[in-house]
Structure formats: structure tokens, C-alpha cells
Amino acid sequence: MSETGTYTVTFQPGDIVCEGVPHGANLLRLALMEGVHINASCGGTGACGKCKVAVKGDFSGGKSAKLPRDDFDAGLRLACRVNVLGDLTVTIPEESRMGDSAALTHERRPGPGRALTPQDLEKLVAGWSVDPIVKKYTLTLEPPDAANNIDDLSRLRLGLKSQCGIEAASVDFHAVRELPDVLRQEDWRVTATVVETSRGPKVIQVAPGDQSAQDYSIVLDIGTTSIYAQLLDLASGETVAQASEYNGQISYGDDVISRIVYSQRKGGRKALQQAVVGTITQVVEQVLKKAGVDRCQISHMVAAGNTTMTHLLLDVNPKYIRIAPYVPAATFMPPVRADSLGLDVCGHIHMYTFPCVSSYVGGDIVSGVIGSGVFQTDKVTLYVDIGTNGEAVVGNREWLVATSCSAGPAFEGGGIKHGMRATRGAIEAVQVEPRTGEPHILTIGGKKPVGICGSGIIDAVAELLEAGILGQNGEFKEGAAGEWLRKNEDDQWEYVLVRGEYTAGGGDIVVTEPDIDNLMRAKGAIFAGVNTLLDSVGMDMDAVEQIYVAGGFGKYLQIDRAAAIGLFPEMDPDRFTFVGNGSLLGARLVSFSKDMLKSAEEVARMMTNIELSDNQRFMDEYMAALFFPHTEMKYFPRMEQILSKFS
């Protein structure tokens, strides 16, 4: 073991050395991430038995019914079942290699960029401590007698003043209704939940006894396509559970524009509001159940969403967001009682929504700027949030300019025939054997493949391009991948990623030309949006000192794969940092720290906004980006070289 508690794994042949491998790492996953090709057709479930390797060193697992006894006795193991427990040497036999050893001898791909651990993520932002805007205070009151029979509420307020230093607290009316019995239930010992408002402290709940140790919040990323929730323990500062679901509004339209259009129908706005609340209810139930936390121990909720999502969640009319000059109803929404939105939570819980900047630069991006620490950095930073709404911010702690564009849901598995969110069973990594066109895949959790998520579709398209199976125009090349490329019932070409025998559903999982077209438009919009933004401040990519990439496609996006399809230019991977779900990160911080809530408001006020609607420069950039990786190859020298052999 190295000093840092990680291991070194060496792959043979090729003498490929991987350092810093964490304890328990999955060997097949490690190989794929490092660009070491090992056959794998079933997603890492042990079902296909193709990933046989000889392993020396300290490890666990590697057995499977699919591994013949002879092979096992000969020292072979299934890489998909092996967990690294020490320094290893792994020898890949010829039968497990993709084709001949070409894969092992071709040039190493660029590294994956910096993917942050949860601990790293917490450290992205400095100068805060767990000090939430909503806090619990436990106090013991003197019981009344004939000489001192002031009303219960006054007694509580006096106690808050003398015991907790909270002066002139207002008290939410709902906390008064049951106050008499609550005060007497545990012999005048109570826990008061107090929120710090811009207009002073306010008691929102009083509960019997000492309940200060049970203090939770729920933070939400309300995306156009996906909704993510985390349950936070405000007492310990830890994340207790998380969950995600597709936003129930999807059935009313893929992007914010179609949602706004639907909201203007009779009953449309209400339907959209109920749909998103329905999804939030699901994820809230999930995190509460996972953690075994009572819903009344939630003190507050924080939601980050784009401007349209924020309007629709709160049932605010978004009509003029899509009509020039693009005016939202409000950018700073007051906290709203969560139950008034239709959520099945205790009446005292308020929902805080992140402040927005403009119609198309919303609370999610403000949240991302907070969560990633961009608002504190001295370096000129590009922050890109890749979702259905692609958003980009450039700047540092002194200035911030933002823009957004509609990318469509492809990066979240939406609008993709077998697309899915980055959850268990999603194909998140793909390799294509260059000669035969055979796919090798890895699923999240090593489960039977269910579908393909954002990083999987990026991987697949990048590999198909590099293998010469897919043309730069997004069309398959007939006969380029043998049995893996076929025509479907609609007479369209499709590439078979997994055969039905290995999938959870029993049917083939494929990538179609329409899927690829959606991905092309998605990456084209992001690339064009970033370029237009940089151009608007007189900069180009070279002037950007660091790039933060956020998004719901999972944390496994490989920077070289993203560059291969033209989502980003080819750049030094060290300039990239993946922050995962940036808006959830910011929501966490704001939930933990009232100082961060204040910072979020400051960021929303200081950020300026470049409008891409009706922007000719953006339209030109977008049209030029509808090609893999781009019509202009100057930013893609590596791809130019690879693709040159197919032209």
C-alpha cells in the first residue's frame, strides 16, 4: 500500500501502470477508465464470462459460474468480479483482449480530468461552517402559577430570550395552535425551531422535549429532465441519503420552452406544478425511507432550478420568460411554505428557492457557482453545467457573466431510444473493438444493463467515431461493424450495444441515428454557447485558467471522449475538474450555512447575463458545431489525425 492508502495496479502486456487505485476498486472498471481494453459484453455482471484475467497480489472475488473450473485452477479470474485489496499485477490473456493487442499498445488516452471525492467537494468552498438559517434550540421553561400566569406564547418568548439569546422573535401562527399541550408534554422542556429571516428571528415550530439532535434538511436540484434530492443531517453536517427521478413534467415537453407553452393552456400551469411536486414527493419519500428519518424532523428545504423550473414549482406564471424582452415574474422568490405547494411535509417547513439572474440564467447556475467555489476563486474560471438546459459562466470572485442554451435532454438519457438516468444498470462506459466493431460495456453498480446514460452515449459515439463506424455527419457507415450494425424496422441504422441475453429487460440495447442526432445537437449547443459567452467578454478558451464541468450525466465523463464528440475542444485534462451535480452542491452549502445563502444572493445580484435568443453569433456557432467533432477541426488535432485514416 502506498502512503496515501491507495494501490498500484500494473496491466500486462503493455506494462500499463495505474497508481492511486483506491481500496476495493473494481478491476474491470479500473481497466476501462484507464483505457485498458478487456472484453466485456454483459456490463460487468459476470454473465458473459469474457473478461478473464490472471491476477497476482491481494484481491477478493473473481469467481463466477461462467468461469470454468479449469480456468480458475489455472489462476484466471473474471475482472468484473475482482476487487483490488493491494498492489496487483494483472495479465490479460489473448482471449480476453479486444482483437489482438492493438488496444494495449496504442497511445494512452489523455487522463480523465480531476474527478472530486465527496471530501474534495466539501473543500471547494472556503470559509463556511455548519450554521444553517434554520436552527433548533432546546429550552426548559418555568411552569406557570397563580403569581405568574402569563400566556404560553409569552413564556416561550421570554425563555428564548433568556436561555437562547433570541430577542423579539416572531412566532409563526401554526406553532401557536398546539403550543399549550406541547409545552406541558415533557414538563415544560421544548425544542423550538427558529429561522433567521431578513426581518429577524421567527419561531416556526415548537416540539416537546429535546429534539435538537434530530435536525435535517432536504436539498433539491430541480432539473428540466431530472430531479435530485439529498437528505442532510444538520447536526452532523453529513449527507444521509440521496435519490433521483425523472421530472414528471417531461410528459408535457422536453425543454423549458415547451413547458412554458403548455403552462399557458387551461389548467396547464397547475398540471405542471403538480407534476414536479409529484416527483419531489417521490424523491423525498425515498430519502426519508432510506434514512429512516421522520418527516417532521425536516427543518427546511432548499431547491435549485432554472428560472422556468423555479416558476413552475412555485406555480408562478412563466409566460413572459419566452417572449422578448424575456422577463421573468421574479428572480428572488421569498421562502414558501412547502405544504402550500402540495408537499406532504410538516406545516412549518419552508422551501427556499435559489435566486435567479434572468429568464435563462437561473438558480441552478447560481447554485453551481456557489457550490463549486467559482464565486471565491481568483482564477478566471469557466463553469459549464451540462443538462437539458446547458449553462455556462465565466469569471471569478470579482466578475461573473453567464449564459444558457437549450441542449435537449440527451445528456441525461432523454430523447435517446434506450436512454436512462445515471443510476444502477445504466451503461456508463463503452469500448468498441476497432476491427470487429464489437462493443464492450460497463454498467453502474455492475448490474444487468437497463439502458444507457449520458456518459455512456458520449462514450459510445466517441468510440464509434474513432473506430470508423460512424461518420462525422452522424450517419453510420454500412458494413463497418458486422453483425453489430443493422437496420431496424423503420429502415434506420442502429448499433447493438448489448444483446438481449445480457440485458435486464431481455431486449437488445441499441444506439440509433436519431439518438446520435440528438447528441450532436446537444453538444453543438453547449459548444456554441460557451464560445459565444467567451467571445462576448473578449476571451477564448486559452484565456480560461480552469474549467469546472457539472452535470447529471454522472461523474464518469471522460474528458477525451467529450472532446472526441466535440463537446469541448481538445485541451490539457488537468484544466478540467468534474464537480458532478453542481447545483445540488450549492443547495447543500446554502442549506448548511446561512452565510452561503447570503453569498448566493450576492452572486445572483452581481452576475450579468448574455442572452442567446436572437443572438446571430450563437446561431452561426451552433450551425458550425453540428458535426463530429466540429466543422472547424483546429481545436481537435487528435481527432483530425484519427479520422484522417477514414477519409
Added chain:
Amino acid sequence: MSETGTYTVTFQPGDIVCEGVPHGANLLRLALMEGVHINASCGGTGACGKCKVAVKGDFSGGKSAKLPRDDFDAGLRLACRVNVLGDLTVTIPEESRMGDSAALTHERRPGPGRALTPQDLEKLVAGWSVDPIVKKYTLTLEPPDAANNIDDLSRLRLGLKSQCGIEAASVDFHAVRELPDVLRQEDWRVTATVVETSRGPKVIQVAPGDQSAQDYSIVLDIGTTSIYAQLLDLASGETVAQASEYNGQISYGDDVISRIVYSQRKGGRKALQQAVVGTITQVVEQVLKKAGVDRCQISHMVAAGNTTMTHLLLDVNPKYIRIAPYVPAATFMPPVRADSLGLDVCGHIHMYTFPCVSSYVGGDIVSGVIGSGVFQTDKVTLYVDIGTNGEAVVGNREWLVATSCSAGPAFEGGGIKHGMRATRGAIEAVQVEPRTGEPHILTIGGKKPVGICGSGIIDAVAELLEAGILGQNGEFKEGAAGEWLRKNEDDQWEYVLVRGEYTAGGGDIVVTEPDIDNLMRAKGAIFAGVNTLLDSVGMDMDAVEQIYVAGGFGKYLQIDRAAAIGLFPEMDPDRFTFVGNGSLLGARLVSFSKDMLKSAEEVARMMTNIELSDNQRFMDEYMAALFFPHTEMKYFPRMEQILSKFS
């Protein structure tokens, strides 16, 4: 006409001169109020034809199908149908007199005390102007363009600052939801409703166009037995309509104690809350309908009620109000959204409830102290509110001590067999012919008698006592009133006040011994409460410089009749002022003036409280008062003399 626009009416025989008679006054009513006895069996509807008088001077009316042509030609008119239009001389012929002329020749009764006109009432309190806590502001905003496309809410707030001088206004979330269309509906001209809260200005509604001229409030007196409502025009400062109903909670118990007991049953509190809200809904509908005012033009509501009524209206647990040491949940309730209480009003309307002092000195008495100006006066004042909860305050602008006791609903017509509220058709005045025991009555509005209200039952009992028909112990004297006194089916004595032929319902209207017993206990509680209060501050009635009497029994309470039954000691009537519904008066002021709202809070804080529960002095006083007028006759020399002839 005199200089003050009133007239002089002289009754003959007896040369009884009434000055200050207002234009249009009803002649029969005037006679009864002045103690001039004229036969009247039907309540003043013209149906019995008994009140024939000869009238000289300027008047209108006086005809009836019941007035024979010969009598009319002889110059006779029915007093109940005559309206005074100038100075009059009225001669009462023998046939219209009660018995012989004894009634006209016996000593004049003491005057009625000072009954205030609406104008007088407004002048009771000094130093306020119409400046409500909730105000409407009309403003015109600049439409957005590409160069200035800030969100609608920020645009509104900037306009409020620059055009109305309202800085840092918070905005109720509900006003944001439809803001975009509201702003654009009348071309960026809007009316904002702004409430001044203790924590700064808050916009609660935004409406299209200029709606500042339509600005109303509803004030409510939430009594244990009756609920009164007034619709106020905040723009003009006038009362537009009023209405009243029995509190729907009556079916759950007559007094606050039985209501609290009921509230502790399963579902009881909710049932009580819904009952009072049901009644409020009725009176609100009535005033809106009468005035033709749209419910969305209401800016706020103000309710004054005792502590238990306030708790139950707001669905706050009143449990410990009735358990020593008698602690309410809260005395100062925050404003509450009226629709959250179940009222069918616009979402922005808040209900302000008067602050209470203690479990048994509630917002109604604070409101009465405000409305009657006691809080401003230098004179030592006794304020007595006679309702189901009898309340008394003594003090002036420097000190105030209050108490309350349960009187039961008799003064509001509750717990009385044919009792009713003081509305049209209620018998409000009664005379009894001393020799025959024949009753003569007057109804509110000169309508067919429907029942008997608080002042009517006081009158009836006083007259029956003075006529020797009722004993001081509250029992009828057999044979003392001929056919008018009879046994009912329950073998109880009852006195027939109106025969069925003259009533609206067709049945006899009677006064029963249980009715009289209820009245005795009611007046006994008030008398004992006042005496205990005065004793607690080392005073007696003689030290009181002025007495304000408030109550829902109507404004026609005759001070000598009240003294006759022992509700008050016999005193100079000039020391009495009738303020009518005192708590409604205070609610009006608070609705009109934010300064008065502040004063109400100050009054609630400065007032101290004498607890009568478990108070032995009060129990002794109460037992001594269960006699007509009292077991101790020293305060009742006139009654002692009258009653001496029956002993």
C-alpha cells in the same frame, strides 16, 4: 324647530315635555322611551289600533286600516304610525291610556342616560384620522425593453420606492403568482395593497389599473352568543353596511367554559372553529351583498372577541384557559390569512385579532376600552360590557384594571324561551298596566313581534316587579295579572307578552319563570363582578366619575329599568353613557387607524386583571345579588319604596 334641528313634543294630560326629539322620530317609541304610557299590544305595527292620540303640529302618517273613519275625522291618529316632523302637542284620550291617568301622573322616571349618535361615537376618541394599516397605492411602471428587462417583481418594488416612497417592501408570495399578467393588463398601471407590519412594509396584493377608490375592511365583534359585522369604506371612512347573527357555536354550549370543554372532545375544536367561521361567512356575505361590494376589494379584517372566542376562531387550543392558573395559549396573536381559517375571501386578506390581557379579559374588552376612549380619559371611568361574558374595566388613561364573569346569554336573548337578538321584530320595550297587568310593547322597526331581546326582557321584568306581578325572588304572584298570567303545560307560571294574533309566528310570546331566573343570574353576575372589581382597587360606585355601558342588548336599555332589576345601583343617569357595541367600536377604530392598532396593543399590555374564578368575595357578592333588585336594598331606595307597597 330648535336651533339644533330637533323638536319639542308635549304630551297631555300631564304636560310632559320632551325636548331634542329628532326629525322623523316615531311617536309611540318616543312616548315609551319617555315613560309616557300609551296602550300598544301589537308592537307598533298598526295592527291592534289601541294607540290612538290627537296630534297637533307637523307630522306624517298616523293612518291605519285599524283606525275607524270617525276617529280619523275627529283628528285621532295611531301613535305607532306617526313620525314627528315639527313641534307637536299630543293628547292621549282616556281609551288609549293605560288604566286611568295614573301612568301620566306618577313621578317621572329618571332619564334614559346618554345614548350616543353615530357622530358622537366617532368623537369619543380623539387624535386619530383614517390611516389604516393596510393601504392601496396606484402606480404606473415603465414597460420593459431589451435594455431593461429586470423581472416584474423588481420593477414593481422599484416603482413603489420611487413613486410611493415605500422602501424595502417585502412581497407576499401569492401576489407574485399572477403578477406578470396583472402588470400588463392595464398597460403597467396597477394598484398595490401594502400592509405596514412590525417588520416593515409588505405588498399583499397587486391588481390591474387604479383600484384605490375601492378599499374596504370588515370588522367583527365575535361574541360568545352573537356576532356583529360592519363593512367599512376605508377611502371615505364610513360604515357601509352591518349585519349580525347568533354565533353558530351556541349549539355546542352557552358559555365559554362549555365551549372549552367541547373543544377537548375528538374533533370538537375543529367543529367549533368551523361553526364560528360559518357565522362569520354569513355576516360577511350579508354586508357585501347589502353594499354591493366585491369581496376582493376587502383589504383586511379586524375581529374583537374574548380570549376563548379568539382561540377558537383561530383554531388555537384553549384547554388551559379553564384550568388554574388559567393560562391562554397566547394573548397577542399574529395576523392570520383569512382564507386559511376557511373564509371565502381573497387570499391576501389578513384577519387581525385584538390582543387579549388574560384568559378572561379578552380582546373584546381591550377593543371596548379603545372604542369608548377610556384609554384617553382623565376621569375615573367604569366600563361595563354586558354580554354572555360580562366584562368590567375601571381606570383611566394612566391605569386600567379589568375583570370578567360569565353572565350567560340572557342579555342577548339567549336561554330565554322567546328570546332573540336585537333585530327587526324584537320586542325591545315593554310597559305593564299596573292594575290589569296588561302588557304594551314596542318592537324594533315597528314590525310584527318575533320574540324578545335583551332590553325587552329587562323592561318586562322591571315592569312586572313594579306592578307587583313578579316577586323579588323571581316567582310570579298567582292571580296578580288576570288572564295575562297563566300556567303552561309544564305547570310553570308564564306571563303573556303578546297574543298570537299579533305575532309574526302566530303563537303567543311569553316570559317564563326560567327566563326570569336566567336574567336574575345574569344581572347578579354583572353586579357582583363590578362590585368585586371596584373593591379590589379600593373604590366604590361613588368614586366612579363616569360609567360607560356597552352591550349587544341594543342601545335602548333604560337605566331606570336596569336599576329596577338590580343590574346597576340606582344612580344619577347623567353618569351613564351607552356606547352600544363597544368592541365593534374599537374594531372600527383599529381598522381605520394604525395608530389605534398600536394603542390597542399598549392597552392590552398596561391593563391588569382581577381573576374572579375561585374569588370568595365575588361568590359572596353573587349570592347576595340573586334577588330583585338585590338582597341589600341600600343601593335601591326608589325600588325599595315601590316594592314596599307589596310587602
